[in-house]
């Protein structure tokens with residue numbers, strides 16, 4: 001799909017990346033029931049599945065381990081066999097939910113990996129992503145994934161921060177690194193868990209436009225404690241409102 005939207009969510013640890021990603025998946029799935037939507041949990045600590053109320057299931061890293069074993073066993077196995085094996089396993093690992101599909105990356109590739117397998121994984125993922133209209137990627141905290149080009153090409157970079165100086169510094173660093181290493185079309189910030197509106201006087205996101213400011217959301221707190229799915233949040237929940245506003249500003253909703 002040529003005009004597919006790839007939305008990557010990044011920022012400092014614990015600022016609400018996963019909550020915002022989950023909210024995006026719900027908003028997209030509900031607004032576009034006829035479009036193909038994919039949610040990718042790119043955080044090794046796998047949190048997005050919990051927020052969506054599903055099992056993480058087989059991760060890409062599990063597939064990598066299995067295929068690496070195969071490749072080592074039958075040294076010289078045909079390239080097309082390996083590609084087919086990766087593709088098949090990836091399709092099996094994909095979880096199909098109402099309105100969206102999901103898979104988790106698990107541990108991102110490490111130096112010790114059989115690098116050919118990673119090449120196949122990347123090829124298959126880029127092929128697979130083409131079948132979707134919207135892809136939401138919940139990244140690991142910090143700049144590592146941007147740095148290592150886990151996110152090589154996205155259309156939208158959503159940078160989540162809290163009101164802290166550290167949070168806004170991290171998103172500005174992510175943007176600087178992304179400007180060098182990642183192809184993206186648009187970038188914007190969501191300032192989350194803002195308890196005092198006066199705090200916004202001090203929030204400086206540099207050249208990153210603020211798309212939405214989200215307050216402390218009691219429904220989100222309750223759902224987090226109970227481990228309930230974003231799909232059961234009341235429609236007027238603050239986190240949904242703010243995320244919707246951000247997606248509207250980007251012209252996605």
Ligand SMILES: Nc1ncnc2c1ncn2[C@@H]1O[C@H](COP(=O)(O)OP(=O)(O)OP(=O)(O)O)[C@@H](O)[C@H]1O
Pocket residue numbers: 012013014015016017018019020043047140141192193214215216217218220221224239
């Ligand atoms: N607006 C909000 N109101 C209340 N609680 C929130 C809000 N946003 C996020 N939280 C809570 O803050 C905690 C961290 O949020 P979340 O897991 O989404 O952050 P994260 O950036 O993905 O963290 P990590 O870096 O660990 O992956 C969670 O307990 C979540 O429920």
Ligand SMILES: [Mg+2]
Pocket residue numbers: 017018019043047048138
């Ligand atoms: Mg997270």
